[in-house]
Amino acid sequence: MDWQQEYKDLWDLSKKIRTYDSILALLHWDQETYMPSGSITPRSEQIALLSSLIHEEKTSHKYKTHLEKLVSLSTGKPHAKGLSKKQLVATREWRKEFLRVEKLTPAFVKTFSQTTSEATQIWAIAKKTNNFKLFAPFLEKIVGLCREKAEAYGYTEHPYDALLEYYEPCVNTAKLGAIFDKLQTELKHLIKKIGSKKQVDDRFLKHDVKDAKQMELAQLILSKLPIESGYSRLDLSAHPFSTALHPHDSRITTRLLPKAFMSNLFSVLHEAGHSMYEMGLSTEHFGTPLSEAVSLSIHESQSRWWETLIGRSLPFWEHFYPLLQKEIPDLKKVSLERFYRAINKVEPSFTRVEADEVTYCLHVALRFEIEKELISGHLQVVDLPEAWNAKMKEFFGIAPPTDTLGCLQDVHWSLGDFGYFPTYALGNLFAAQFFSTFSKKHPDWEKQVAEGNLSFIREWLKKNIHEWGRTYDAEQLAKKVTGKTLCETAYCTYLKKKYKDIYEL
């Protein structure tokens, strides 16, 4: 048997699927950026068709046969001889992915795609008109489908485990619950301490900055980040996102809020972090798991890295603030220190996406608790708004005046993405862990960043995280890079130190 040829054959099949995935990504990107508003129906049909094709290809007899030549599906023991370490990793991950995908029937995939496509449109209207009742029957269907999905994937403890695993395989509900418990205690304590201090004045961040100027600023910041030109682009969409068709075609979007110009810049930094991860994946192994992100948590660690650890740091603005002041003359009378405190102001708020670093993870913990209950059936969809508001009261001491600002705020549930939210918090934890190692390796990072030098950061991320693809799972990667497994300590230490200085705690 020519094992190299066998490997190559499976790779070809896998690359074909990855290429279809890229095309699907373009359909989604276009829908959110430039698609004429009246063509949502044909677009849904295009997406459903391509999604079905991808599922067919992933579960085809041909694919299975090729995979089984390389590895035993039941035990995971490789049959192939003489494969390199990297090839063994790819084979291992191909098998894992196949076993997962195979559990869903084509009919289920189609129903799921159609239901969520319809639900997303309804959700947008419901959010706009603060009409939870309109969305409720769709959400009920989706919760039902997610339960079905959990049953199909299988689990030992909690049905939510099965959903969680899709986005972050290295944790389960119990482990996550324990981490969130500790995190909540620490965060609530920190919030309380901050709350007793004088509030930060951030009124100057609410200046009206015109769209064109906001886009100029976004492009200015992007041009100073260590990103290869020609492989990326920035556009506008209702909600910022990033998508990669290939390491050489990695796109981001932002949105412009007239009275919150920093929101746009932090979105750009966030999405650029995702984008740099995708651009840092191997082109040589494109089409194999060696050229894929580890998990959504690790992806989020990269976006939060650039948005918060770098992008909300003092040295970053030592370099960028003078540039910003040049573009927004009103800021000339505001000192760097005041600006720095303002962009790091901590206060309870209704929405996750605009939350500060300290309260952010509480928003996620809230969703985690609600998702678990919805999936287990302990919470009914009809009771969601009440449960949401009660939890808001419990976590933040405030309740949203509308469902638009409450349980309707995020798109994820309409997309059927139950199990996704926790990765937003885990991303912060991983990022802080990585950063702790990085800053020991580069003790002069603040000085360098203050001089506008950011390339060494990307090089470190590439070498330690991006280039490995799926060689390690999230926890193994953390262990390899930092010597420690997943843990909230680094994040809490980081927050406590940062906000001690800002709020003089």
Place this chain on the structure above:
Amino acid sequence: MDWQQEYKDLWDLSKKIRTYDSILALLHWDQETYMPSGSITPRSEQIALLSSLIHEEKTSHKYKTHLEKLVSLSTGKPHAKGLSKKQLVATREWRKEFLRVEKLTPAFVKTFSQTTSEATQIWAIAKKTNNFKLFAPFLEKIVGLCREKAEAYGYTEHPYDALLEYYEPCVNTAKLGAIFDKLQTELKHLIKKIGSKKQVDDRFLKHDVKDAKQMELAQLILSKLPIESGYSRLDLSAHPFSTALHPHDSRITTRLLPKAFMSNLFSVLHEAGHSMYEMGLSTEHFGTPLSEAVSLSIHESQSRWWETLIGRSLPFWEHFYPLLQKEIPDLKKVSLERFYRAINKVEPSFTRVEADEVTYCLHVALRFEIEKELISGHLQVVDLPEAWNAKMKEFFGIAPPTDTLGCLQDVHWSLGDFGYFPTYALGNLFAAQFFSTFSKKHPDWEKQVAEGNLSFIREWLKKNIHEWGRTYDAEQLAKKVTGKTLCETAYCTYLKKKYKDIYEL
């Protein structure tokens, strides 16, 4: 046999293919508009993969079996009973298309797609650097592939017939030659007469108009055209084009030349003409030939209709010129009459796309003669520049100073689109024929257009042309609408009358 169900089954397969085609159209659109420049290689792979899939689906055993249930492939006689007239039309066209597509092997389709994808990139460099030699080997390959294609399709007289048929089935090389001969005589005569008159002053059309203002003007004109909002959009690309993913998603592009602002506006009118045709196709029958354009000639008749017959007419500018003057104050001192003469100035030029209405078809006739010779082997690729320049001298009395302005000017050959150019001329002929009937039906059209009312024009086009899809071929459609078959007379009459007034012949 449930014939309605059988019809429905074939329609489903056809709709699937049409949906893949839509996705392919998006890949092309994105490549020309927003794709990061560095991702041409992955994009070529995406396009090649999807093109292969489409060819597979079009020639699949399943498709053939379903088609054969409805109709005899050899005789074209329907087996199905009780189909409506429209369904019989769809079945007839499905068969025709199948017989054509089936003649190409998957390997050929793949080679063709890869070769032309590579060649298009090389052509762009060759054009930019005036380096025909760089492009020549690729063009040679493509001519060879087109000959192969002609052999595969089959022909009785000239191999060029087989290529022509793909773009315009209602003509062959001989018939086209006869039409072009008569057209050339008429046009050359008209050009000579015009040449003896005082040249028109159009220097004021070369004012520098900024990009942003040019886009505003384009959007202004689009907003006044009878186009449904929400189904279309305008973007920028190196060369203007139009593409439709669906009647509800029909996109156009334009380009901005700093010292030729009218070029942009005429491009917009041209592409909007294509776009309105696509938007006028049936959504009810989407996925069948009843919702497809007749041919490229008829498509071009719609674009030239809006660009020239309407867009370069005096009444059109009676309405729009004051709006233009408001936006470009320098035009305030130029009378409508001078402006009208300037936008209709006739002069020999090197490039087709910027040619006036009188010389335009000569550019096409030139390419027709060269294509025939290349395909038949009477002209070698290496001799192309010389042959081109000699023909330019013969047709226009001028020879281009560079190949960039000569045989490298158009993208079509790099795309393998031999047989496409003639439809540019035929579009003008059909348009003039249609217009002659239209203006009899609406003798007050000039008055209405001068008042800015354009809806009745689109209604007429919809009812007479768009809504029929492929019910008739181009010539049958002309006969149905105008009572006459394809002929150059209406076009020549139109030109002679128009330019008699302008040049006081």
